[in-house]
Amino acid sequence: MSFLSESEAKAVTQKALSLASAPETIVSLTPTRAGNTRFSRNEAQTSGSSETMNVVIQSFYGLKKGTATTDQFDDRSLLECVRSAEELARLAPDNKETMPVLGPQTYLESRMYSPDVEAISASWRAKVAADAIAGSKAKSLIAAGFVTNQSLANVIATSKGLFGYEKESDVAYSLTVRAQDDTGSGWGGGTGNRMTGFDTGAMTARAIDLALRTQKPVALEPGNYTTVLSAECVADLTLTMMFGGFDARNYDEGRSFLSQLSKQVEGGEKIFGEKVNIFTDPLHPDCPGNVFDSEGLPVKKVDWIKDGVVKTMVCGRYWAENGKKKRAVRPSPANGIMTGGTSSVDDMVASTQRGLIVSRFWYIRPLDPQTCLFTGLTRDGIFLIENGKITRPVKNFRWNETPVKMLRNIEAMGPSRRVITSEQDLGSSLYFPPLKVTDFTFASLSDAV
């Protein structure tokens, strides 16, 4: 299957719309070409490529809605998919919250695509893997990693004349390097939409360096520590807060952690530290985001938190018109960007009498959504800081902490950079800084390396 051009995509959506008999229809397409190379134990593991097409038909009969998908886009398959969505819609009870489909919209010019990512070959991926394995073997270490890329188009069209087409390319790499005797482990990785600045060599070097420095850690007592958190850690924990917690409807209904802080939120008081600024900007040069969402709503720059004050929350069309109060429609964040500072990580370490520096979090899950309390673990590099210097690797901890506290207890902030989250490869559009925070709660020891 060849990658669909804008005109080809338009023809497919028009064909699907012409087959529809429902009063309103949304057609979405995602033609995708993807490839990956996975390696472990210093050798190849699995590799593959795929060419797929995803067609989504949403049919509307007044307040009734049905959705059907298919992987095929020949005329017969499109017709079957349209009929399936329409049958589901006709059988569905009325949903008073169903909103009319959108007409033509104006979108920003997307920055999500770069042809150098689409040109990535299996040989290039194999070379990245070979370099990681060679570098690890040279230090008597064991490498496991994943190199992946995809090129796709996000296409949407409606029976009211909306048409959106956005090409996207993504590349991601992650590497875990471990000591042969299982006493040390390091990680490096990143993601991007273009090859410029996508430095797999630096990511590999970081993983190898950490694998060497983390060996034979000592156990430290659990407790509250001043902690230097990597940009990956900050992004991971902040992201947990933004999902659900920053939803206007959940907030109005009393089931967001912000609900109990509603007086401060409504009064424009600081909920977080005054240096906390988090926003979405689809046109960020190093970390762009999609320019429209799954409904076809345009995504534009929006401040979520400015100078520690909650400025707005995600809000769907129904709630914007029919909620507790009139609100602006705010699509879900297409990317997450936190304004950084000027401190280097070395500065943060140098100014710490006794504390910890953490390179990565793992297995973050909610403990109590009411207080935005999460649990997780450290992984692939945690070190003790004494008298302004990193002195020794320490054993991993489980932590129980809320990002609200983390973002209130900032002592220093470094420059932001593009990061990849701990449980995601492609599609992390996050740009966060490292932070030095006080009083971070490490709850119990983990023997895991």
Place this chain on the structure above:
Amino acid sequence: MKELADVALDAAKSKGASYCDIRINRFRRQFIFAREDRIQNTVSLDAFGFGVRVLVDGVWGFAAGSLVDKDTIARLAVVATDIAKANKALQTDPVILVPVPAVNDTWQTPVTKSPFRVSTKVKADLLLGINAAAMKAGANFVNSAIFAVEEDKFFASTDGSYISQLLTRVWPTFNVTCVDKASGKFKTRGSLSTPIGTGWEYVEGYPLIEEAALAAEQCKQKLACKSVTPGKKDLVLSPEHLWLTIHESIGHPTELDRALGYEANYAGTSFVTTDKLGKLKYGANLLNIVGDRTQKDGLATCGYDDDGVKTTSFDIIKDGTFVGYQTIREQNARFKALGETTLKACSYADNYSSVPFQRMPNVSMKPHDWNGKKVGWEEMVADVKDGVLIEGAGSFSIDQQRYNFQFGGQVFYEIKDGKKGEMLRDVAYQAKTPDFWASLDMVGSDHYYKLGGSFFDGKGQPGQSNSVSHGSSWCRFRGVNVINTGRKI
């Protein structure tokens, strides 16, 4: 299908592949979502395509496409061999497959009523009935959903196998929320129903309406009940809770690929290293764990795995000792020295476009033989001075080698001096895996044995989702570290 499959097998062999398999799959999924008094969406997902996997000089290659015609199949079979050749320099230990017999067979999940033959109206009415019952009982909000999956799978390989399977799974579920506007607090209570590898008959036999009303009552109680006092306590755990603890602390660490380091870059490795096979005392003598892809109603149950190997049942932990890993075909020859020579058929791919790799079979805990006597939570509570009874699965987190875990639940009750007392909130327990299973001192009878499970268990890069069941009876654990999760912000 056979004709299409042979195109791939022939094309791969002509390009030097020593082995090739092709899966031509149609996966149908239907999801219906409801909130309070309305159906939010009914979704029908249809994924159809093929995936070709080849071995060239002991190196894997894979390619997949959604256009299922002879030309595309032949072209992508060659792409798969090219990928294998591109990786040849990376491979130092060639993949060798132990021989398996050629199979021409069909298999399907035993189903009385396929969920795909039940009308959308019946499903929608059920969800609206659940929601109405919860709202009537005092819930402020309720979300409910029905998930149904049908995997129509055709497998062919150069071993001479041609296998057709039809797998069915279904899951009705809901989640109730209660809000105390005065205090700004809110609590949730999720359904104790389970995803299961059977048909609509499970949905018809499960008291969803009654449970929705109970859930709303319990949710209101959760807002008002007392906060737990942390410390070492005895735990009495229901099967609806324990499945997740089994999944995370026994299921994943006993996967051979994790122990060998194949998952080091994502899910992690395992504290159950290969030198511990047959030696590690995993838990108390009462602990008996079985891996089983033939288990009735199991989410991972099927006739053949995605390597074309016949499924089976095998011991993982016997009388408290670790005796066997979960494995896939390619591991038998490469790691022969470990003594894992039985084919255990744990290969699975979650779509035609996904590479098959090691996934968890149903991993379940055997109930204790009490000579016919019914033994459940009441018998366990009678000998507990200070403990907590937990029903339902909640928060979960475990480290990358599966040592340190922390679990919550849906509802918690204080146990004092042999009696189940009032409801508690803010409960989680944290332990180290071998310590926790060593503290097991009572296993209930088969009368209370139930399956729990996960519809969406993630693993691998690129990420894949597996469905897997875990059965157990009630169990009691002594002296586990209980923490209080209450905070102020």
